[in-house]
Every structure is written in structure tokens, then in C-alpha cells.
Amino acid sequence: MEDDWWYRRRRRPFWSEDLFDEIDKMFEDMERMVWDLMRRFSRGFTPEELREIERQLERQGIRPYVYGFSITIGPDGKPVIREFGNMRRERGKPVITEEREPLIDVFESGDEVTVIAEIPGVEKDKIDVKVSDDGRTLIINASDTNRRYYKEVELPSKVDPSSAKASYKNGVLEVKLKKAGKGKEGFKISVE
Known part of the structure; x- marks a missing residue:
């Protein structure tokens, strides 16, 4: 879709009257791409598909990881940052446990x-x-x-x-x- 836009754009001078039409078309193409991605991910995965994904990752030496943090305000008014997940740093390198x-x-x-x-x-x-x-x-x-x-x-x-x-x-x-x-x-x- 990106190639289509550049192809259409090269055929006309940049200052042409239909510049706004081209911009609208570009946004429509992007919106279509986003909706397509959302449709693919919204159907979810079956347990069998998830196990197969995990097996593929393990064969490649990649384990699934979880990492996040929470920020709260402590009783002294200072922020408290807590990490969670299975990813840690050891000797400056990320390690999945x-x-x-x-x-x-x-x-x-x-x-x-x-x-x-x-x-x-x-x-x-x-x-x-x-x-x-x-x-x-x-x-x-x-x-x-x-x-x-x-x-x-x-x-x-x-x-x-x-x-x-x-x-x-x-x-x-x-x-x-x-x-x-x-x-x-x-x-x-x-x-x-």
C-alpha cells in the first residue's frame, strides 16, 4: 500500500490541486491497514496455537518474557517504582528466567x-x-x-x-x- 501511494504521488507534481485528496487516500490506506491488523489479533489464539508458538520460540532459544513496572507514591510522598516479570539484568545484560x-x-x-x-x-x-x-x-x-x-x-x-x-x-x-x-x-x- 505504501508503494501505491508513492507511485500515485510521483505521477503528479507535488503542488497539484488534488494534494488533499492524496493525503485523504493515504490516511484511508493506513486506517485499512490498522483495522486489518486489529482483526487478525482480535480473533485470539487457541491453546494449541499458543503451545506451537512457545515450541517455536524454544527451538530458537527464545523464551517468552514478561516485564513491567508499577509506580506508586510512598508514605513519604516520593515515588516507589517496582519491577515485575521474568526478565532481569545480570552483569548489564538482560536475562530471561x-x-x-x-x-x-x-x-x-x-x-x-x-x-x-x-x-x-x-x-x-x-x-x-x-x-x-x-x-x-x-x-x-x-x-x-x-x-x-x-x-x-x-x-x-x-x-x-x-x-x-x-x-x-x-x-x-x-x-x-x-x-x-x-x-x-x-x-x-x-x-x-
Whole structure:
């Protein structure tokens, strides 16, 4: 389509009276191309087609990757940027890993810390949530046949692991922890 436009354009001088008609035609061609692309992508892929795409990528040594970030404003008014996905930098080069970092949000209110993690595609019994010995890090480890997630979340305050409650619904893990006073041992949290 681009070649058609250039061909039509070369046949006439640039200052011809139908310049605006040509511009309209060019926009119509672009719009047609965009709609065609949208039609192709909107039909989606069947699970078999997705598996075949993954096999082709693996044969070429390319694994699918997920990368993103979220920006929130912290309690001090400064922006907090959190990355997620399975793409990391090691020695300055991007590396695709088997484990994805889930998208995480951490909220602190009063005497409670709430951590919300998006880990879709994993069964509840395949999720392992722990609090570190010092009570300052929440460790999320989840793996199923197709997906694996791992994230160590630095908590804004020291927490009491025995007060932890976790729930998982529709791919979203929510962990509520009470702030703690003095040191406790590491504690495994059961997911409801």
C-alpha cells in the first residue's frame, strides 16, 4: 500500500490541486491497514496455537518474557517504582528466567502491613508464603506446571509472623501482617 501511494504521488507534481485528496487516500490506506491488523489479533489464539508458538520460540532459544513496572507514591510522598516479570539484568545484560516476579503492592496502615501479589495461573496449594527470621521480608514462592513466581518483598516495618493471614482468589494473593515489637523466629503462613 505504501508503494501505491508513492507511485500515485510521483505521477503528479507535488503542488497539484488534488494534494488533499492524496493525503485523504493515504490516511484511508493506513486506517485499512490498522483495522486489518486489529482483526487478525482480535480473533485470539487457541491453546494449541499458543503451545506451537512457545515450541517455536524454544527451538530458537527464545523464551517468552514478561516485564513491567508499577509506580506508586510512598508514605513519604516520593515515588516507589517496582519491577515485575521474568526478565532481569545480570552483569548489564538482560536475562530471561523461568521464575516471574509478580506485580506487588505493599500497604501500611496503623498496626498492619498488607501485601498484594498478582500470581495468576497457580493453584492455591502450590503457593508458599514465608516471613524471614528478622520479620522484615515476605518471601512468595509459587509454582505450577506452566508458571513459576518468586519474590522477596521488603516490608516497611518489622512484622509478627504468627499474626499473618493470607488469602488467594482469582489470581490475587493478599497477605495481612500485624506489626511486631521484638524479634520472633521465621514463620510459615498458610494460604486460605
